[in-house]
Amino acid sequence: MPSDRFADAALIAVDWGTTRCRAMLLDRDGALLAEADSADGIGALGGAGHEEAFETLVASWPKLPAIMAGMVGSRQGWHEAAYVGVPTSPDALAEGLLKFETSDHRPVAIVPGLVLRSEARDGDVIRGEETQLIGLMEEEPDFEGIAILPGTHSKWAAISNGEITTFQTFLTGEMFDLLARKSFLRHSVAENADDIAGSPHFALAVKRTIAEGLPFLGAIFSVRVRQLLDGVSGDDNLAYLSGLVIGGEIAAARQIGLLDADRPIRIIGSRTLARSYHAAFAVAGHPADTRDGSALVRRGLVRLARANGLL
Amino acid sequence: MPSDRFADAALIAVDWGTTRCRAMLLDRDGALLAEADSADGIGALGGAGHEEAFETLVASWPKLPAIMAGMVGSRQGWHEAAYVGVPTSPDALAEGLLKFETSDHRPVAIVPGLVLRSEARDGDVIRGEETQLIGLMEEEPDFEGIAILPGTHSKWAAISNGEITTFQTFLTGEMFDLLARKSFLRHSVAENADDIAGSPHFALAVKRTIAEGLPFLGAIFSVRVRQLLDGVSGDDNLAYLSGLVIGGEIAAARQIGLLDADRPIRIIGSRTLARSYHAAFAVAGHPADTRDGSALVRRGLVRLARANGLL
Numbered sequence: 090m091p092s093d094r095f096a097d098a099a100l101i102a103v104d105w106g107t108t109r110c111r112a113m114l115l116d117r118d119g120a121l122l123a124e125a126d127s128a129d130g131i132g133a134l135g136g137a138g139h140e141e142a143f144e145t146l147v148a149s150w151p152k153l154p155a156i157m158a159g160m161v162g163s164r165q166g167w168h169e170a171a172y173v174g175v176p177t178s179p180d181a182l183a184e185g186l187l188k189f190e191t192s193d194h195r196p197v198a199i200v201p202g203l204v205l206r207s208e209a210r211d212g213d214v215i216r217g218e219e220t221q222l223i224g225l226m227e228e229e230p231d232f233e234g235i236a237i238l239p240g241t242h243s244k245w246a247a248i249s250n251g252e253i254t255t256f257q258t259f260l261t262g263e264m265f266d267l268l269a270r271k272s273f274l275r276h277s278v279a280e281n282a283d284d285i286a287g288s289p290h291f292a293l294a295v296k297r298t299i300a301e302g303l304p305f306l307g308a309i310f311s312v313r314v315r316q317l318l319d320g321v322s323g324d325d326n327l328a329y330l331s332g333l334v335i336g337g338e339i340a341a342a343r344q345i346g347l348l349d350a351d352r353p354i355r356i357i358g359s360r361t362l363a364r365s366y367h368a369a370f371a372v373a374g375h376p377a378d379t380r381d382g383s384a385l386v387r388r389g390l391v392r393l394a395r396a397n398g399l400l
Numbered sequence: 401m402p403s404d405r406f407a408d409a410a411l412i413a414v415d416w417g418t419t420r421c422r423a424m425l426l427d428r429d430g431a432l433l434a435e436a437d438s439a440d441g442i443g444a445l446g447g448a449g450h451e452e453a454f455e456t457l458v459a460s461w462p463k464l465p466a467i468m469a470g471m472v473g474s475r476q477g478w479h480e481a482a483y484v485g486v487p488t489s490p491d492a493l494a495e496g497l498l499k500f501e502t503s504d505h506r507p508v509a510i511v512p513g514l515v516l517r518s519e520a521r522d523g524d525v526i527r528g529e530e531t532q533l534i535g536l537m538e539e540e541p542d543f544e545g546i547a548i549l550p551g552t553h554s555k556w557a558a559i560s561n562g563e564i565t566t567f568q569t570f571l572t573g574e575m576f577d578l579l580a581r582k583s584f585l586r587h588s589v590a591e592n593a594d595d596i597a598g599s600p601h602f603a604l605a606v607k608r609t610i611a612e613g614l615p616f617l618g619a620i621f622s623v624r625v626r627q628l629l630d631g632v633s634g635d636d637n638l639a640y641l642s643g644l645v646i647g648g649e650i651a652a653a654r655q656i657g658l659l660d661a662d663r664p665i666r667i668i669g670s671r672t673l674a675r676s677y678h679a680a681f682a683v684a685g686h687p688a689d690t691r692d693g694s695a696l697v698r699r700g701l702v703r704l705a706r707a708n709g710l711l
Contacts, residue, residue: 204629210614211622212629242621258621260583267578272571303521304652305617306645310553310569311522318515318523341615 098122099149102390103143103358104383105161106217107132111383114150117400119391131160139167140191152193152281154255156394158220160350162187167197172204172214176252179223183396194293198399205256213258218244220393221357222253224385227392234353238382239362241266243338245347257347259338268309269330277316278330279323286361286368290325294332295372298340305337335369347364348372348375357382409433409462411711413701414454414692416472417528418443421453422694428711430702434461442471448480451502463504467705469511469531469697473570475496478508478534483515483525490534494707510711511701516567524569529555531704532668533564535696538703545664549693550673552577554649556658568658570649573673579620579639580641588627589641590634597672601636605643607681609651616648646680659686668693 097116104111108130114123129142139161147155162170172185186198202216208277219236226248236243241262247254264308269278285291312330315321321329334369342348354377356366363379394400401554408427415422419441425434440453441463444639450472458466473481481498497509513527529549536547552573570632580589596602623641626632632640653659665688667677674690681688705711 206629210608210619212625213621214625214628257618259617261617263583264617264620267582271578271582272574297521302655304655305615306570306572306575306648306652307568307656308521309571309575310524313525314525317525318517327691337617341617344613344615345618 094300095122095151098153100391100394101147101150101153101155102387102394103155103157103161103283104159104217104386104390105143105157105166106159106221110146110161111145112143112155112363113387113390114147114153115387115391115400119387120203120386125150125169127334131163131166136165143167144191144193149267149337152195152396154196154198154399155185156198156200156390156397156399159217161198162201163216166199168199170199170201172216173201174204174206175256176254177203178252179392180396182219182223183393186393186397188397198394198397200393203253203256210257213247213256215244215246215256215258218246219253220389221282221382221385222246222389223390223392224387225355225357225380226251226253227388228380228385229355232353232355234355235347236355236357237366237377239335239356239358239366245342247347247352253322255347257342257345259341261334261338265331265334268312269327274312274330277313277323278327280327282324283328285328285331286364288328288332290321291328291332291365291368292372295336295339295369298333298336299343299369299373302340305333305341308333308337331365332369335365336372338371339373350375354378355380357385405435406462409464411702411705412458412461412464412466413698413705414466414468414472415470415528415531415697415701416454416468416477417441417470421457421472423454423458423461423466424698425458425464426698426700426702426711430698430711432698435460442474442477442491447476454478455502455504460643462508465507465705465710467497467509467511467701467708467710469701470528473510473512474527476485477509477510481510481512483527484512485515485517486567487565488514490537490703491707492693493530494704497708499708507560507710509705509708511704514564514567521568524567524585525554526557526567526569529557530564531700532693532696533557533559533700534703535698535700536666536668537562537564538693538699539691539696540666543664543666545666546658547666547668548677548688549687550646550667550669550677556653558658558663566658568653568656570652571648572645574681576642576645579623579645580638585641588624588634589638591638593635593638596639596642597675599636599639599643601632602639602643602676602679603683605640606647606650606680609644609647610680610684611690613651618645619644619648642676643680650680650684661686665689666691668696688695 422437
């Protein structure tokens, strides 16, 4: 019987991004009781119907307070949760939660994104990844170093003294897709390749960009040249291109001071992508540990809900 | 009467690229007597019908030897003209001309492209731009410096002691189009903007990438942030993005040693693009002169035809 199964339920935690809405039913300790997800991402909803999409998704669960992170708090989301500036702490972020009630009086809180204001860089924003950062800080309270969240828009954040001190967005995933699918290089790379992270071509490209200092904009054309002059296969060239883009990101991060030998690195993300970054850091001579992104979202949402009295 | 008008004609010089075929009827001194062009680019022809396309274009001209540069010498061209390695001189390139006769016994010569073989960079190739470089060396026989040919794939070449010593391709034009038209940034930039080269937003982006060392991959996301946080207009943001890409190219060239304070710079290209590069070099503190690209093609073809006895 659902009512018995969910007797310990205390909170609904929601990771609501551009393409998916993922809800988790949690008990008082933050343990997972049930999960539900839908394709009602913020992009698909187009600025309307958030309450209905959410209530439909969790209709079979008890009516509990909900805490949400991701694009749900953007201008196109359910309600806009204003950015909180860095440096910031988990408690400060919890204070910045946007709280409201649904038409059926369910309390909802939306996690704000982070904003960096900088004369030298025109600023930067994060929305969604801040919750994984909070999750990491909960898991490793004494962590001092760099957390990397690879993806379409890869985010690097510096964590020190219990605060997120600064961060930087790189367009890595989108750049890879543009080059591999939409540029003239699409004729020189395969659509997919097995084991990119383990390919010597991936490692060579990382070495070129990180160790040998080949600048990204000057490195890309060589993907075509390798095919033209050396007959390099599409599979090997896809791995090479991936290495150029990820290596280019790491080289750029080092250039702006986000990477130095002393600071430990945590890669937060899906298995495939995390493996590629792990391999790239190995070539670069930086040890890096990986963490599962979805576990950290839950952990971060629980931490923020507790700090705000929702749990 | 055509026969009188063309009494002094001595050579047909052809700039045959991916999208256009442009033929010039020249006298013994290389002066232009007539021009004709068509949309029968090498891309449009798809690997066949080159002779017919050419003979149709020049049917009203006297039957004279022809010299051709560009993609006509590529694998998809009329006949493949093997790359010549750098360093190389105009005379060495003239020796590398691929010569054949049409079915109607018209002598034709195709200019080879250039190839760079480098352990550190996977090599590089040029096809078409070498002829403009030869034209520049003919116009300024004592030139020692860097020639830049902006475009979809921007080419930088070092000229020293009467030789083309090295070169480097940057994906600048294609990168700009991908980011402005196909990436998520397309919502943050206008389709077109007047006077990009004169915009303070262009200058700011160049300053960021060249003077302040902001790495290209870390700079791009700020185009979105400027719109989101500061309400920067699409026009201003298009100029900013253009500045990031061109500034990123110049910064990358400096990083690999292609730019130093002592070497003069020649920008070879169309008016609009040359103006943007000129403005970028002004921000970077490097004086740069511009040259008209089509005049240099003709000059280069005449130089190579003379060296090979075609004129």
